Amino acid sequence: MGSTILSLLKESESRLLAVDSPRLSAEVLVAEVLGCSRLTLVGDREREVDDRDLERIRELVGRRATGEPLAYILGRKEFYGLDFMVTPDTLIPRPETEHIIEAVEEHFPRDSRFRFADLGTGSGILAVTLAHLFTGSKGVAVDLSPGALNVAEKNALAHGVADRVEFRLGDFTERLFPDDSLDLIVSNPPYVPQQEFDEASREVVDFEPVTALVSGADGLDHIRAMLPRVTDALKTGGLFMMEIGYRQAEGVVRIITDYLSEYKEIQVLKDLAEHDRIVLLRK
Numbered sequence: 001m002g003s004t005i006l007s008l009l010k011e012s013e014s015r016l017l018a019v020d021s022p023r024l025s026a027e028v029l030v031a032e033v034l035g036c037s038r039l040t041l042v043g044d045r046e047r048e049v050d051d052r053d054l055e056r057i058r059e060l061v062g063r064r065a066t067g068e069p070l071a072y073i074l075g076r077k078e079f080y081g082l083d084f085m086v087t088p089d090t091l092i093p094r095p096e097t098e099h100i101i102e103a104v105e106e107h108f109p110r111d112s113r114f115r116f117a118d119l120g121t122g123s124g125i126l127a128v129t130l131a132h133l134f135t136g137s138k139g140v141a142v143d144l145s146p147g148a149l150n151v152a153e154k155n156a157l158a159h160g161v162a163d164r165v166e167f168r169l170g171d172f173t174e175r176l177f178p179d180d181s182l183d184l185i186v187s188n189p190p191y192v193p194q195q196e197f198d199e200a201s202r203e204v205v206d207f208e209p210v211t212a213l214v215s216g217a218d219g220l221d222h223i224r225a226m227l228p229r230v231t232d233a234l235k236t237g238g239l240f241m242m243e244i245g246y247r248q249a250e251g252v253v254r255i256i257t258d259y260l261s262e263y264k265e266i267q268v269l270k271d272l273a274e275h276d277r278i279v280l281l282r283k
């Protein structure tokens, strides 16, 4: 006798006891292979699964059992209501980063025309989401990883914004933009202190790109490198919004102090967990 959806869910769950949310992982992977939604699995639980699907499900569950994150197994992750392709070349989008988009929405009406840059774009979530929401915007997205840029370009194509987002290979210490040329710069740079990364969960350490996460001993190397360039490139009145680690507001504000004469406004915004998460500067 073959396996039913129910027996397969039980088998998968039992192989996933060592990872977070075994039941959820099992349901997501079974639904993915069967091409249905998680919710329909329960109603369909006595259905038999054919051998080809069975083999594929067992293979994906095996990957998940090693700790590989679901987003890499599925090859996608949702961000701000859009589906993004992700690969091991890119960080998996985190919900905290959505606060940058929310902050942009508070400052720019949907029909405004503006030029922006996204520094360290990774899978392109910030640049592509901005271009998608603000159809009068044009942006440049920078990353030093060719693999990540390749993914970001695919995401721009998938969301119909490839004509308004230019992708550039580069690092933050280079002068990437003409002075006073940008209305908005966004960034979710690497900001994890080396030691904190070494102590992070295996799912992060073993699978996510270290170059997208770690930024020196205090996690602030990238912001130190980025700030002079950002300050030059922003127009007067332009905004810079950057994600930070929840214990970094003080350190970041100290770095900004050197540029204080250039900025009219500094704000630290909190995430849903009430942690400091976004630094906003107005030139």
Ligand code: GLN
Binding pocket: 094, 188, 189, 190, 191, 192, 204, 212, 213, 214, 243
């Ligand atoms: N929030 C991420 C983490 O804790 C870090 C993201 C980043 O460095 N930009 O893994």
